[in-house]
Amino acid sequence: MRGREAFAMALEALRVNRLRSTLTMLGVIIGVLAVVVLVSVGTGAKDAVEEQISGLGTNIILVVPGQLTVGAAPTQSRLSLADVAYLRRVVGDPAKVTVSLQSGETVRVGRTEAFVTVIGTDQSLTGIFERPLAKGRPLSETDVDTRRRVAVLGAEVATRMFGDVDPVGRQVSIAGARFRVVGVYATIGQTFGLSRDQEVHVPVTTAQRMLGVDRVNGLAVGASGPDEIEPLQRKVVDALTARYPGEKFSAVTQTQLLGTIGSVLGMLTGVLAAIAGISLLVGGVGVSNIMLVSVRERTREIGLRKALGARQRDVLAQFLIEAVLLTTIGGVIGIVLGVGGALAIRSFTEVPATITWWSIALAFGVSAAVGVFFGVAPARRAGRLDPVIALRAE
């Protein structure tokens, strides 16, 4: 028997039992749909995070005390402004080192109140991080040196507090103290789910006085090019370790951060795909089940075909092709629905779903493999039927 004949026979059998074929396929459709959608959501999340990290700016080294690992609580900082000055001498360019001291505070204008992240920083920030201004000016060296009570607002804070009014030159109350708004940042979006448009930047010295501390949370050093990152990273850590013998400091670059987070999210995507894969497996069991029913129902037909000269492998091929057709047709429908679903998620929700070709190819390959794997046992049973017994079957 030629392959085309076996194919035509299998297709005919599926067509005859249309409702049953559709329901059996549904299991595979749902499985493949889940694989495609979940993998694209996972991949999309990874892409988005990576984009956010690279959106911070380029060639940035973040310096924090202790050992930095994802998931571990940050070590209590002992870095102070004196260390910032020291690192500026080590790096050689004051504009390439900036500082941050963060605190959640209430901001108020008239009766409007909001809880925001107040970051104490200095004039070098805008030279290192990607932080375009929409209005006014950034923090200046004089602001820091003289502990001025001035603030630069994130785009969202500005809109929320002032609406359509230009905030530059107006007063804002931060943790009860009055500050003058000197600038407003342009909208930049989120990093790790935190809106960076909800930040308020004030001079680090002012922040220290307000919080009653003389430490800072962390430093950031800007390298002038990708080649400079690694030597600079080592230089900074060595300098700090020399100043504080026996203590650990970490300097991480975006690339390292990307690597760590990328692998975590990659794993997450894998877990999602595995869960979806289980539903595909369940769909496969359904195919196996229905094929067994089909073989039993068509026992007489199998007996007849054998009497007419069908060999074991002809009958086996017919049923195996039937099972594989069930799963691959289901697979294609699942892929179409999955791509549609991923596109819908992307356009109607905040979740970034990225459709990857490998997930589609994998879903199709797996559904075909499921057909072979779960179809082979019923097909062999059909092929091995004794024609005498099969012809007598009810």
Added chain:
Amino acid sequence: MTSGERAPAIEAVDLTRRYQLEGVAVDALRGVSLRIGQGEFAAIVGPSGSGKSTLMHLLGCLDRPTSGVLRVNGVEMSGLSESRLAELRNRTIGFVFQSFHLLARTTALDNVALPLVYRGVGRSERRARAAAALEAVGLGHRLEHRPSQMSGGEQQRVAIARALVGEPKVLLADEPTGNLDTRNGAEVMAILDRLNADGGVAVVLVTHDQEIAACARRQIHVRDGLIELDTGSAR
């Protein structure tokens, strides 16, 4: 198969067939020797349980004997693999069953063409030969009908066309009139008789009905797994 042309259609020597039914050995055939020449018309007659169905399954190469030698068209079957046996059935034997055994959702034409599918014959040739076979049994006007749209007599004629389409040496008909009324039964028997006379195909009729068996030129009576009476070959 030049040797096959001269060899008898069926040659059985001391065939036995033993079944194990729930651990108990049952001897369905206890030593049957039989020779059916090319183009002969014979009836195997016997009551139910006589072993005639078992004999027919063996002659049709659907089953293998427990002992004994069986040659179909000169080919010794005992050494053949499953797929060679299937090929032998496909090329040498045509079956007609009591309950027709047509594929319900398939047209008469495609039902008849089915044996040729397993022979690897191309679609257009298949359809042409199937149409010719249906023409030969007087159903040239029913090619695209499904079994449910035809009478029992017509269905059995489709089954006969299917048995003939591969130009077999032997046509095995197992109670071919069992599910038909007298008129349709007579018509089916007339067709078998004509095919045997015109086409030279050996017809082996298996039946419990003496009246039907009388249509054949030779009667082989089977009882308790043995041949009780053989009216002998006319040739």
